[in-house]
Amino acid sequence: MVSVIFDLDGTLIDSAPDIHAAVNRCFAGHGWPPFTLAQVHGFVGRGAPNLIARALESRGLPHDGPLFQSVLTEFLQDYETAHGMTQVYPGVIAALDALQARGARLGLCTNKPLAPTRSVLARTGLARFFPVVIGGDSLAVRKPDPAPLLKAQIMLGGGPALFVGDSEVDAETARHARLPFLLYTEGYRRSPVDTLAPIAAFDDYAQLPGLIRQLDDATAP
Template sequence: MPPAIIFDLDGTLIDSVPDIHASVDQAFAPYGAAPFSRAEIQHFVGRGAPNLIQRASEARGLPTEGPDHDRLLAEFLAIYEGAQALTTLYPGVETALETLQHHGLRLGICTNKPLAPTRAVLAHFGLDRFFPVVIGGDSLAVKKPDPAPLLKAMVRLGGGPMIFVGDSEVDAETAKNAEVPFLLYTEGYRKGPVDQMYHTATFDDFLTLPRLVAAVSASAAP
């Protein structure tokens, strides 16, 4: 059975921080919050929308729990679900996915982004055709780095061998917890040095990914 290749989304296939940034600023403005920098928002990204809004609230001295906080999170999600105008694909992503699919590899998504905006942005870029299985941050009771979402995606793709592709410390920890090979995209949202992260191999150009997948699959074969 060919391996399943499961991808993270934000910072891996798409640069979504500009839309996340704009959506956070729009949601927080009515509360008198000063605008955020891109660097602030990118530092908060990776562990799901509730964590993002909690950390942004802490940074602006707003409540981090209770009805007001819940309302702010709901307002952010309502804004962000339709926010794709500022998001871009990383170079070579579509070509790489077409090549992997052409070679019969099973493709899936495992992200901490909520499922509704995940599906919306995949449809916006026409990437939904590649991914019969999509696990979002609210698909299960737990999120990455718990391995359960990644393992759920693998099961839904039919089981067998799997490779996880991501960009961050959260993704690296998820792959380690699931005991699967991890391909680290080095141009995404990681916060620390590559050599301090669990990984099987690294890449900075999606056009090289199909060859890298083939090499990792061959080395993992019994």
Template sequence: MIAVIFDLDGTLIDSAPDIVANTNAVLQELGLGVLPPAQIKGFIGKGVGHLLHCVLEASGQVPDGPLHAPMQARFNQRYETAFEMTVIYPGVVKALDQLVEMGCALGICTNKPIAPTHAVLRHLGLAEYFPVVYGGDSLAVRKPDPAPLLAAVKDLGRDRVIYVGDSEVDAATADAAKLPFLIYTEGYRKTPVHDLPHDAAFNDFRQLPGLVGNLMKG
């Protein structure tokens, strides 16, 4: 039997508007100017620490200086309820239903901290699909280290596993874990798809069950 493990932000959900709003609100609270949404979106994917490091650097501040800790505390306080503008990508729910009907076990491996991960999954009605969820702070390391993904693989207990994500970090994680990788091309990726290791690419979730089925046959 097969398991399908998903990244979250930029793969199943578009959370960038909330992350941008949350980030700029904290910058204003600290007396700094806001940053363009596209610039902040480019920092998403490697965890909150990396995001805030890049934001402070872009704001002309010392990335690991005295503002980092208070900024992270304020950001995290907001993050668990920062989902007013977050939406599920089109076709995701139907694709998840089809995968369940195919006998697939489903999991999440994201660099989003675990508390806001569970919060947004509950808010969007997706929690019931994923008995196994690993966030960016579930272990001492995060993606692209393969450990969180491999831990999710172990917990799901299936013979074969496919990872689905949208970014450079996801591609590197799947490669390090030596797992087949399907890349969703409408997320937060910056590198051309052909430059990333992947088994197949898709831009519409209606394609996903068929791609998983093909890999199941292989």
């Protein structure tokens, strides 16, 4: 069966409230004004360094150099255990159970750093599904570079694979890796569905096992 590799934030979990709170705690420590949840939504998707750089830039502050490095370190220390408000999207556990029961090899490819990734997987009960986890600091590059996704594919044994994600970054990553892309439409996407060119889109995880079964059957020899 095809390997199924998932993004994490906005795809399997809604972590934006915790990311929002962690950024605001970090900025409050410097006396800087807070962000709205919508503003932080606009910063996520390309990893923690990009998130903090964009947050600093939006406040007219240096987004590289010593200040950036200091703020990034402070944020990451908080972010590692910032998952009290994070929720698994409805139907995710049942869908992953169904895929595992069919013999699907499941992996994770996220731009979230590896330490908070493993922490939130353990807290949400998702860790048992993913023998392969690639975080935003696992390699020298992050999505949308295809290397993390291709690394996950190799670690799952190679062969046919597809990527399930929620965002423009995920769609771009899949395109660069030349892997089929399935879009979860209820995540952090900001563009119309058709501009991301998924092979299929879904808004309910109850649909996912059937979609993957169809794709698997269509590509079977």
